[in-house]
Amino acid sequence: MTSVPLAARHGVGAAEAAPTPAARTAGLRKAYGDTIAVDGVDLLVPEGAVLGMLGPNGSGKTTTIRMLLGLTAPTAGTVEVFGRPMPDAAAEVLPFVGALVEGPGFHPFLSGRENLLRCAMAEPLLPGRAGQRQLRLAVDDALERVGLGHAATRRYRGYSLGMKQRLGLAAALLVPRRMVVLDEPTNGLDPAGTREVRQVVAQLHAAGTTVVVSSHLLSEIEATCTHVAVMNRGSLVAQGELADLLDAGTPTLEVSTPDREAGLDALRAAGVAARAEPGGLLVELTGTDAPSAVATLVRAGVAVHEARRRRTGLEELFARLTEDER
Numbered sequence: 001m002t003s004v005p006l007a008a009r010h011g012v013g014a015a016e017a018a019p020t021p022a023a024r025t026a027g028l029r030k031a032y033g034d035t036i037a038v039d040g041v042d043l044l045v046p047e048g049a050v051l052g053m054l055g056p057n058g059s060g061k062t063t064t065i066r067m068l069l070g071l072t073a074p075t076a077g078t079v080e081v082f083g084r085p086m087p088d089a090a091a092e093v094l095p096f097v098g099a100l101v102e103g104p105g106f107h108p109f110l111s112g113r114e115n116l117l118r119c120a121m122a123e124p125l126l127p128g129r130a131g132q133r134q135l136r137l138a139v140d141d142a143l144e145r146v147g148l149g150h151a152a153t154r155r156y157r158g159y160s161l162g163m164k165q166r167l168g169l170a171a172a173l174l175v176p177r178r179m180v181v182l183d184e185p186t187n188g189l190d191p192a193g194t195r196e197v198r199q200v201v202a203q204l205h206a207a208g209t210t211v212v213v214s215s216h217l218l219s220e221i222e223a224t225c226t227h228v229a230v231m232n233r234g235s236l237v238a239q240g241e242l243a244d245l246l247d248a249g250t251p252t253l254e255v256s257t258p259d260r261e262a263g264l265d266a267l268r269a270a271g272v273a274a275r276a277e278p279g280g281l282l283v284e285l286t287g288t289d290a291p292s293a294v295a296t297l298v299r300a301g302v303a304v305h306e307a308r309r310r311r312t313g314l315e316e317l318f319a320r321l322t323e324d325e326r
């Protein structure tokens with residue numbers, strides 16, 4: 001592993017030439033007594049990815065995230081963040097990593113802004129370089145990004161669960177990060193809050209920040225993530241680019257047509273498997289491709305109103321990967 005200092009390679013805004021992943025684990029294991037929370041996890045988080053961690057309750061997502069952040073030490077295996085070992089290099093690495101994990105310890109009698117100012121003063125990347133004015137600007141910017149500007153002066157103890165969650169997210173965004181790790185960031189948020197988190201993740205991604213986000217909301221993961229890691233019973237059962245995972249099932253083409261019988265006859269004559277569906281046909285794209293299937297239909301005089309590839313869908317994939325074998 002390269003020994004170039006993290007700040008030199010990963011100074012905020014610096015271009016990354018080396019293909020070092022943002023984070024990587026090997027043989028990661030965590031046991032709490034007889035409970036094996038995480039077992040043999042080889043996770044790869046490519047730099048610049050938005051990686052969604054999915055898994056049923058108790059599958060080991062939070063424990064894995066805590067080990068990524070150096071908050072708990074592995075029982076066995078290794079964790080690297082930006083090529084540096086965790087938790088040993090935590091002091092060097094963590095200023096570049098924003099995190100929202102569980103309820104952060106905010107002061108109940110201070111306002112949201114005052115709480116964030118305290119966080120800002122503890123940020124190694126801000127003090128020294130930043131005066132009070134800059135700290136306040138960073139705090140107000142973070143509050144605006146999470147939609148808390150209007151409640152900045154209210155005491156934390158009066159915040160709703162969703163507002164507390166937003167303040168935790170704001171703390172993760174106080175300085176530009178190389179990686180942001182969000183454990184269930186939409187927990188307790190209303191639909192507007194959920195949309196805002198989605199926007200924040202999209203902004204981070206556009207700025208080149210790596211994002212690791214755990215969620216039970218498959219639709220959120222499907223909408224925001226480039227990569228997915230699926231956990232089940234402490235193990236990683238699938239990981240990779242979202243598009244590749246979704247394409248892993250049998251590819252099919254949905255054809256909207258009123259001429260279903262004629263369409264089925266034409267496809268069968270061409271050796272293409274298909275079945276009738278309400279409003280049209282579902283064509284299996286094994287041994288053929290979408291343009292050929294559509295051409296076969298059109299040649300047979302079948303009116304094709306619309307043709308669309310059907311993806312497996314994350315919900316179906318998730319159910320398949322995590323269903324119990326019992």
Ligand SMILES: Nc1ncnc2c1ncn2[C@@H]1O[C@H](COP(=O)(O)OP(=O)(O)OP(=O)(O)O)[C@@H](O)[C@H]1O
Pocket residue numbers: 032035036037038055056057058059060061062063064
């Ligand atoms: N500090 C701990 N002490 C004992 N057991 C723990 C501890 N932390 C986690 N566990 C156990 O490890 C397993 C994995 O828990 P973890 O919180 O990592 O799962 P998760 O996928 O994040 O679940 P959820 O979606 O419910 O948050 C569970 O069986 C849990 O009870």
